Amino acid sequence: MFRFAAHGCGAITAAKILGETAGIDRFRSKDAYARHTGTAPMPVWSSNKARHRLSRTGNRQLNAALHRMALAQAHWHPPAKQMMERRKAGGDSGREALRVLKRRLSDVVYAALRADLTITTKALAA
Secondary structure, eight states, X not given: OOOOOOTXXXXXXXHHHHHHHOOGGGOSXXXXXXXHHTOSOEEEEETTEEEEEOOSOSOHHHHHHHHXXXXXXXXXXXXXXXXXXXXXXXXXXXXXXXXXXXXXXXXXXHHHHHHHHHHHHHHHHO
């Protein structure tokens, strides 16, 4: 049973993540999962300044679920608010800071799904 507690992730969002992921064991790493969710950064160059932007590829439903979580955390979760403020103070735009938050949330979701898979596997083996 998937148990995931994060600010901005309700039952519907958790169910969407679980259903759209369709088995975390399909992904070899958190980077592969981020690419699937569309939160892996894509490098872009403009006027000799290297930046990253959000990928427009990947599973749009998963991306939307992570986006909802990121927006909720950016407004209400103190560590996320601090991270957004720190990124903005460092020169990132609001969108770039939100992109970083979405990627971090993708990593957190991946870790939670992996942990759940391990617990479920152990329970079935016993």
